[in-house]
Amino acid sequence: MGAKITPSATAAIEAAVAARRGAGLPVYRLGLGEPDFAVAPEIADAVFRAARAPAGYTPTAGVLGLREAIAEMFTARLARDVRPSDVIATAGAKQAIYLALSVVCAADDEVLIPVPYWVSFPEQVRLAGGVPVYLDPPGASDRLSAQSLKANVRDRSRVLILNSPNNPSGIVYNALELEEIAAACVELNLQVISDEVYSAFVFSAGGHRSIATYAGMAQRTIVIDSASKTYGMPGWRLGYATGPRELIEAMVAIASHTTSNASSLAQAAAEAALRGNQESVSSHREEYLARARWLADRIRSIPRIGAASEIEGGFFLWLDLSAFLGSRTARGFRSVDDLAASALDETGVALQPGTAFGSPRHIRMSVAAPEAELRDGVDRLEAFLEGL
Numbered sequence: 001m002g003a004k005i006t007p008s009a010t011a012a013i014e015a016a017v018a019a020r021r022g023a024g025l026p027v028y029r030l031g032l033g034e035p036d037f038a039v040a041p042e043i044a045d046a047v048f049r050a051a052r053a054p055a056g057y058t059p060t061a062g063v064l065g066l067r068e069a070i071a072e073m074f075t076a077r078l079a080r081d082v083r084p085s086d087v088i089a090t091a092g093a094k095q096a097i098y099l100a101l102s103v104v105c106a107a108d109d110e111v112l113i114p115v116p117y118w119v120s121f122p123e124q125v126r127l128a129g130g131v132p133v134y135l136d137p138p139g140a141s142d143r144l145s146a147q148s149l150k151a152n153v154r155d156r157s158r159v160l161i162l163n164s165p166n167n168p169s170g171i172v173y174n175a176l177e178l179e180e181i182a183a184a185c186v187e188l189n190l191q192v193i194s195d196e197v198y199s200a201f202v203f204s205a206g207g208h209r210s211i212a213t214y215a216g217m218a219q220r221t222i223v224i225d226s227a228s229k230t231y232g233m234p235g236w237r238l239g240y241a242t243g244p245r246e247l248i249e250a251m252v253a254i255a256s257h258t259t260s261n262a263s264s265l266a267q268a269a270a271e272a273a274l275r276g277n278q279e280s281v282s283s284h285r286e287e288y289l290a291r292a293r294w295l296a297d298r299i300r301s302i303p304r305i306g307a308a309s310e311i312e313g314g315f316f317l318w319l320d321l322s323a324f325l326g327s328r329t330a331r332g333f334r335s336v337d338d339l340a341a342s343a344l345d346e347t348g349v350a351l352q353p354g355t356a357f358g359s360p361r362h363i364r365m366s367v368a369a370p371e372a373e374l375r376d377g378v379d380r381l382e383a384f385l386e387g388l
């Protein structure tokens with residue numbers, strides 16, 4: 001089974017960027033989603049302290065102090081009592097999502113994935129033995145609705161993956177939408193994996209809400225979050241999940257036979273981060289919001305790009321480049337992949353084609369990039385598109 005899995009498309013762009021940099025050529029990375037801030041000093045200090053202590057294995061689910069901190073965070077978010085035994089710390093949200101799929105998915109169960117989606121969802125579903133089923137939102141909208149969920153559910157549909165704020169669309173589901181989707185999940189008896197890794201970066205009114213807080217959802221939802229985006233430490237690999245205790249225990253059992261515990265150094269970092277004053281999170285949110293507003297305005301000034309009017313949350317702007325594809329320009333690009341390859345080759349601008357996220361017409365742009373690189377990159381992209 002594993003031999004049929006394709007590598008992550010974002011990793012392929014990274015490789016092309018690295019090759020260009022290796023050749024001494026300039027690169028403007030507009031598509032990747034990595035926090036570009038150093039970690040807060042108290043987080044780094046915690047790692048140094050932990051590195052001087054004995055480096056034994058920890059409990060598979062994580063050290064108690066970290067699980068207490070994660071449980072307190074989820075207790076506040078979910079407005080119910082989450083205990084340390086209800087959580088697991090993992091090597092990033094990516095591992096948490098995979099473990100969650102492994103426990104909720106029986107062979108050939110269908111897992112519903114709204115389009116556009118984060119690249120790893122379909123392949124993780126396949127790895128877990130399930131079948132990905134894509135939910136295309138109606139019309140030009142990128143929003144899943146309870147109606148479209150009900151209209152597309154089939155006999156073997158068992159699980160919905162909901163990602164809000166969304167990578168790549170930047171959508172944040174509001175309270176009414178979540179309430180309706182939650183009611184549909186109860187009616188259809190679906191389990192939900194709620195990927196909330198961008199929860200710290202919500203810009204729309206109302207802030208972040210978890211679908212797990214709605215009626216009937218606590219017992220059918222596994223909530224996933226991560227220190228990667230929130231605390232700017234993606235390379236250290238520390239994610240977390242909570243959900244019904246028997247499902248979390250099953251996730252811990254699988255981890256105990258595969259990876260064992262997440263790195264003890266990353267656990268120390270995440271505990272310090274969750275226990276810290278959260279000032280760096282607020283200042284990063286402000287910074288990302290300022291960049292998101294600037295980028296959305298700048299993109300609107302470029303003719304013929306179809307853009308989401310605002311980023312509601314997360315790091316990404318999702319742009320429709322249909323007007324530059326096919327016979328609409330002399331270059332005749334067949335897909336955004338061809339367009340992105342030429343843009344990188346001719347201008348050094350690294351775009352993330354939407355194909356791997358479920359749309360061959362879109363590209364994804366990220367605000368998690370240094371501001372100067374964003375400005376220069378968008379100028380170059382505009383000149384490139386004008387010349388087509």
Ligand SMILES: Cc1ncc(COP(=O)(O)O)c(C=O)c1O
Nearest residue numbers: 092093094118167197226228239
């Ligand atoms: C929607 C989404 N979920 C999960 C992840 C994985 O995050 P982590 O670094 O915690 O594994 C990412 C990372 O890009 C993401 O965008």
